[in-house]
Amino acid sequence: MMLAWQRERVSGxxxxxxxDAEVVRPTSADxxxxxxxxxxxxGKGLGLRGSGCSYGxxxxxxxxxxxxxxxMNRILDFDTDRGVARVEPGVTIRDLxxxxxxxxxxxxxxPGTMAVSMGGAASMNIHGKNNFVAGxxxxxxxxxxxxxxxxxxxxxxxxxxADVYHAAIGGFGMLGCFVELTVELKRVHSGRLRVTAVATRxxxxxxxxxxxxxxxxxxxxxxxxxxxxxxxxxxxxxxxADQLAAGEDPEGERMLRPELQDVxxxxxxxxxxxxxxxxMWCTVKAxxxxxxxxxxxxxxxxxxxxxxxxxxxxxxxxxLDYVPRWHWAFRPGGLIQFQPFVPAKEASRVFRALxxxxxxxxxxxxxGVLKRHKPDPFLMTxxxxxxxxxxxxxxxxxxxxxxxxxxxxxxxxxxxxxxRFYYAKDATLLDTSFARIHGDDAVxxxxxxxxxxxxxxLLQTDLARRLGVI
Amino acid sequence: xxxxxxxxxxxxxxxxxxAALARRLAADGCKVALLARRRERIEQLAxxxxxxxxxxxxxxxxHDVADTSSVDTAFDAVEAELxxxxxxxxxxxxxxxxxxDEFDTAKDVQQFQTxxxxxxxxxxxxxxxxxxxxxGFIVGISSVxxxxxxxxxxxxxxxxxxxxxxxxxxxxxxxxxGIHVTTIRPGFVDTEMTAGLGLKGAIxxxxxxxxxxxxxxxNKGVVYVPFKxxxxxxxxxxMPSFLFKRLAFLQ
Numbered sequence: 001m002m003l004a005w006q007r008e009r010v011s012g013x014x015x016x017x018x019x020d021a022e023v024v025r026p027t028s029a030d031x032x033x034x035x036x037x038x039x040x041x042x043g044k045g046l047g048l049r050g051s052g053c054s055y056g057x058x059x060x061x062x063x064x065x066x067x068x069x070x071x072m073n074r075i076l077d078f079d080t081d082r083g084v085a086r087v088e089p090g091v092t093i094r095d096l097x098x099x100x101x102x103x104x105x106x107x108x109x110x111p112g113t114m115a116v117s118m119g120g121a122a123s124m125n126i127h128g129k130n131n132f133v134a135g136x137x138x139x140x141x142x143x144x145x146x147x148x149x150x151x152x153x154x155x156x157x158x159x160x161x162a163d164v165y166h167a168a169i170g171g172f173g174m175l176g177c178f179v180e181l182t183v184e185l186k187r188v189h190s191g192r193l194r195v196t197a198v199a200t201r202x203x204x205x206x207x208x209x210x211x212x213x214x215x216x217x218x219x220x221x222x223x224x225x226x227x228x229x230x231x232x233x234x235x236x237x238x239x240x241a242d243q244l245a246a247g248e249d250p251e252g253e254r255m256l257r258p259e260l261q262d263v264x265x266x267x268x269x270x271x272x273x274x275x276x277x278x279x280m281w282c283t284v285k286a287x288x289x290x291x292x293x294x295x296x297x298x299x300x301x302x303x304x305x306x307x308x309x310x311x312x313x314x315x316x317x318x319x320l321d322y323v324p325r326w327h328w329a330f331r332p333g334g335l336i337q338f339q340p341f342v343p344a345k346e347a348s349r350v351f352r353a354l355x356x357x358x359x360x361x362x363x364x365x366x367x368g369v370l371k372r373h374k375p376d377p378f379l380m381t382x383x384x385x386x387x388x389x390x391x392x393x394x395x396x397x398x399x400x401x402x403x404x405x406x407x408x409x410x411x412x413x414x415x416x417x418x419x420r421f422y423y424a425k426d427a428t429l430l431d432t433s434f435a436r437i438h439g440d441d442a443v444x445x446x447x448x449x450x451x452x453x454x455x456x457x458l459l460q461t462d463l464a465r466r467l468g469v470i
Numbered sequence: 471x472x473x474x475x476x477x478x479x480x481x482x483x484x485x486x487x488x489a490a491l492a493r494r495l496a497a498d499g500c501k502v503a504l505l506a507r508r509r510e511r512i513e514q515l516a517x518x519x520x521x522x523x524x525x526x527x528x529x530x531x532x533h534d535v536a537d538t539s540s541v542d543t544a545f546d547a548v549e550a551e552l553x554x555x556x557x558x559x560x561x562x563x564x565x566x567x568x569x570x571d572e573f574d575t576a577k578d579v580q581q582f583q584t585x586x587x588x589x590x591x592x593x594x595x596x597x598x599x600x601x602x603x604x605x606g607f608i609v610g611i612s613s614v615x616x617x618x619x620x621x622x623x624x625x626x627x628x629x630x631x632x633x634x635x636x637x638x639x640x641x642x643x644x645x646x647x648g649i650h651v652t653t654i655r656p657g658f659v660d661t662e663m664t665a666g667l668g669l670k671g672a673i674x675x676x677x678x679x680x681x682x683x684x685x686x687x688x689n690k691g692v693v694y695v696p697f698k699x700x701x702x703x704x705x706x707x708x709m710p711s712f713l714f715k716r717l718a719f720l721q
Contacts, residue, residue: 074518099522314474
């Protein structure tokens with residue numbers, strides 16, 4: 001059956017950037033190959049899209065064509081002895097853990113939402129709250145099949161076509177289409193984690209606490225009150241979570257049931273969570289964000305006095321799924337995220353400078369999230385031996401241009417300190433940033449691979465054009 | 471309704487709402503027979519369902535709904551392998567492109583065969599088996615298109631209206647015999663069948679499947695999916711003909 005290209009608006013998850021494109025949703029590798037041929041002839045360029053969870057323009061191809069993998073979503077095999085899944089690219093993190101948890105496996109790396117697809121996770125080489133110990137998603141991909149724009153199916157692993165393996169993972173969809181991936185999961189003995197909260201008074205204490213817990217923790221994440229000023233600049237609440245050993249949790253086995261991992265659908269057991277976003281919208285419009293941050297910080301002080309408690313994997317990891325469509329609270333302008341990765345020795349100075357720039361410009365993010373990272377072996381890596389600070393900004397027509405200039409000025413501070421950026425979150429970096437992030441040698445090698453696998457530059461996205469990659 | 475361990479037939483399971491429905495039912499632990507013409511598609515779907523469940527739940531069976539004489543054979547084959555069927559979901563449907571000046575009887579016959587006669591044959595076969603057991607569920611996926619005769623797709627609208635009325639008759643015939651008949655009228659759903667139509671505000675097949683299963687579990691009679699289409703179609707149905715035919719955006 002001939003697939004129909006449908007003209008539709010394709011937006012980043014943050015809704016701040018978007019544009020029309022012709023979209024098609026193949027269901028098999030053969031259909032993907034057919035789409036590549038048609039797209040090749042049309043000459044409009046083709047962007048690759050998974051679940052569309054990238055905040056910015058990473059899966060957009062405005063004016064061109066987009067290959068959406070959401071219907072190529074079959075789990076092909078799950079080896080319950082080894083915890084290895086063979087999947088199609090449209091399978092989501094949710095699909096994967098729902099399958100694996102009953103057999104005592106959990107995806108080795110998960111982001112803040114379970115909607116992310118396997119193909120998208122590989123293309124952007126996503127990370128989770130355990131990046132400092134487990135590395136990125138790509139480090140748990142054993143093999144994958146990459147369908148190149150020339151119709152070649154490359155089998156890739158750390159030892160086979162290793163150059164393509166290390167460049168396509170994190171290669172933001174520039175080298176080919178993932179049509180099958182083999183992913184390794186990790187063993188868990190309980191459906192719950194032991195969570196410990198630590199309140200912090202300022203930015204430096206956050207960094208110190210993360211580094212102090214790093215040698216023994218399984219997961220670490222910090223919420224930062226970006227509205228705190230003066231002595232309270234960068235204050236927040238750190239959550240550490242640890243896996244439980246076999247027999248440590250008497251309810252552990254029962255909690256491996258998938259229905260006990262899903263985030264609850266109702267607030268206080270009554271209000272459907274799908275109804276919450278209009279209330280959040282009103283809060284945003286009424287300027288209530290600083291008060292929400294203040295209240296969360298106060299609540300965090302109380303939470304930190306509690307003894308460690310048990311929480312399901314789903315509830316700990318998927319904070320972005322707690323309130324369905326919460327990003328609609330930022331309609332109509334949407335939101336962008338600015339997430340710099342800064343080497344450890346520069347982190348305190350750089351983050352402090354960024355916060356001060358935000359307060360001075362009166363462009364303060366509504367949310368800040370701090371994580372610890374370690375380097376990974378991929379060519380287009382965003383990771384450093386240091387910290388990342390994700391900052392979410394609401395976008396409105398009145399301040400859009402100013403916000404873009406503001407984040408570009410902040411990016412300059414980060415790049416001067418040897419920092420990097422994560423393209424799943426980016427919407428504003430300039431083309432001059434690309435080589436500074438990765439270094440001339442990595443950029444040259446990436447471009448050589450692009451020329452070899454996609455000589456006609458068929459694979460394009462708004463992100464790649466903005467960064468001057470093609 | 472469709473508790474774990476129950477056995478369902480999904481007719482038209484190769485893509486769209488049918489495939490999503492099959493996955494949704496299997497996720498609840500139901501055994502699911504996947505019926506469609508495209509062998510490769512249903513076999514791939516069956517492998518996916520089994521891989522997700524970690525055990526065998528899906529049974530692919532090639533079947534052409536236009537061949538109404540083969541329905542009993544297919545039904546028996548499913549029951550022989552999976553045991554007594556407790557629910558039949560009829561999802562099969564076709565909606566070919568129709569040009570503005572096209573009056574193609576063959577296309578209309580094809581739509582009636584798939585959308586109406588296929589549904590009637592499967593519902594009858596289900597009713598015959600469910601009656602002696604005094605238990606069973608029949609869920610027919612009709613369409614909002616069956617509510618009014620629109621200019622763009624006369625054959626599709628008429629075939630869905632026919633299916634819809636047959637389902638209503640069955641519901642009235644069987645309601646006191648332990649057999650529930652649910653009519654689902656989906657509005658805009660993003661599927662392979664509707665690709666290229668530029669439907670604004672379409673829900674995903676997975677969202678539709680979820681709503682269908684919830685409606686069937688509650689033994690609902692007629693359900694619009696999503697709910698807003700009940701309001702939209704309430705207005706459209708109450709519109710006088712002289713006005714309706716002049717409103718191009720509704721056609």
